[in-house]
Amino acid sequence: MLKKISLFILIAMLFISACVPGTPSIPDPDPGKDPGTEDPNPQPEPEPEPDPEFDFALYKPNELGEIPIWMYHNIREPESIWVRTPDNFRADLQRFYDLGYRLVSLTDVITNNIDIPAGTSPLVLTFDDGSANNFNLLKVDDEIIVDPDCAVGIILDFAKKHPDMGTAATFFVQLPHPFSQSDSWYTAEHRQWKLEQLAEWGMEIGNHTLGHKNLNKEIKNLDELQEQLGKPQYLLEDLLPGYKMNALALPYGARPKAEWRDYLHQGQYQGVKYQHDVVLLVGSVPAKPYNHKDYSPMAMPRVRASNYPDGGAKDFLDKALARLANTRYISDGDPDTITVPESFLDKLNADSLEGKTLRTYNLEETSRP
Numbered sequence: 538m539l540k541k542i543s544l545f546i547l548i549a550m551l552f553i554s555a556c557v558p559g560t561p562s563i564p565d566p567d568p569g570k571d572p573g574t575e576d577p578n579p580q581p582e583p584e585p586e587p588d589p590e591f592d593f594a595l596y597k598p599n600e601l602g603e604i605p606i607w608m609y610h611n612i613r614e615p616e617s618i619w620v621r622t623p624d625n626f627r628a629d630l631q632r633f634y635d636l637g638y639r640l641v642s643l644t645d646v647i648t649n650n651i652d653i654p655a656g657t658s659p660l661v662l663t664f665d666d667g668s669a670n671n672f673n674l675l676k677v678d679d680e681i682i683v684d685p686d687c688a689v690g691i692i693l694d695f696a697k698k699h700p701d702m703g704t705a706a707t708f709f710v711q712l713p714h715p716f717s718q719s720d721s722w723y724t725a726e727h728r729q730w731k732l733e734q735l736a737e738w739g740m741e742i743g744n745h746t747l748g749h750k751n752l753n754k755e756i757k758n759l760d761e762l763q764e765q766l767g768k769p770q771y772l773l774e775d776l777l778p779g780y781k782m783n784a785l786a787l788p789y790g791a792r793p794k795a796e797w798r799d800y801l802h803q804g805q806y807q808g809v810k811y812q813h814d815v816v817l818l819v820g821s822v823p824a825k826p827y828n829h830k831d832y833s834p835m836a837m838p839r840v841r842a843s844n845y846p847d848g849g850a851k852d853f854l855d856k857a858l859a860r861l862a863n864t865r866y867i868s869d870g871d872p873d874t875i876t877v878p879e880s881f882l883d884k885l886n887a888d889s890l891e892g893k894t895l896r897t898y899n900l901e902e903t904s905r906p
């Protein structure tokens with residue numbers, strides 16, 4: 538049964554990945570277009586190189602702009618401060634897509650490997666707590682299928698209709714029972730299948746500590762801290778041998794006292810080492826990219842993906858998108874070149890380029906008569 542699903546999904550993913558390079562879309566996302574139809578005669582995408590032919594005015598690349606790392610929790614009914622309904626999550630993806638955002642993995646952000654078409658903007662999806670509604674299986678007529686209303690099901694379905702959106706997401710699970718379901722038929726084999734499938738889809742597993750404690754208030758000593766941080770990696774070794782969780786999402790966004798903070802980055806538990814290359818906060822602002830002088834991987838902000846009906850202070854999603862209209866990262870389509878408007882050059886950390894080519898431009902100068 539599981540093999541059947543795997544095969545189907547594998548074929549679906551081959552289809553999706555085969556479609557990505559040739560998909561022209563940007564920078565003119567057309568919300569009116571039927572999402573189910575594809576242009577049978579796609580225009581070839583302009584190559585970003587050679588340099589003089591790159592259309593700066595068309596794409597307005599800014600690879601020092603901000604990247605939203607959205608923080609979701611539950612995907613179910615009804616909507617509340619930590620819950621997004623399936624329909625609202627679908628609408629979020631459509632909105633992001635129509636605005637020109639494309640999914641990238643957290644690993645791509647922290648390794649400076651953002652590879653999306655010119656004119657599009659990167660966006661990271663994260664889900665905390667690893668509830669079953671993040672990745673739920675249904676038994677329908679003896680077939681096991683991915684619940685179309687769980688987070689994973691919604692992302693995969695969206696990518697089927699919009700292959701260039703991608704399927705990257707990070708799930709901050711609690712081990713050893715990620716996405717635990719209470720159905721009587723649900724076994725350890727199903728749980729294992731979920732973990733292995735995530736990797737196949739380019740989705741990532743992140744650390745959310747062992748017991749979801751407040752690391753600032755509830756930790757008594759260093760051993761306890763390393764158990765909270767390191768035991769999840771220790772437990773994952775049994776489930777996915779060799780898989781290294783490179784990201785930590787802090788419960789409540791709480792960091793331990795200053796002299797223990799290095800242990801957020803690395804340490805060990807029972808001889809098993811852990812290393813987090815990014816530590817995520819619970820915040821309300823988008824993140825700075827790798828080459829920005831204020832890039833802060835050990836305290837990376839996230840935005841709560843919530844439109845709580847009272848608006849106001851909890852309306853993080855609308856507020857962040859409004860801010861990003863002016864500040865967002867816009868790709869030049871080439872991961873080896875970092876393109877920056879001249880007016881942003883003072884935000885560059887030149888030491889972070891590490892062999893990538895820096896390219897700057899000034900539209901005002903070239904557009905003057």
Ligand SMILES: [Zn+2]
Nearest residue numbers: 665666788789
């Ligand atoms: Zn949590």
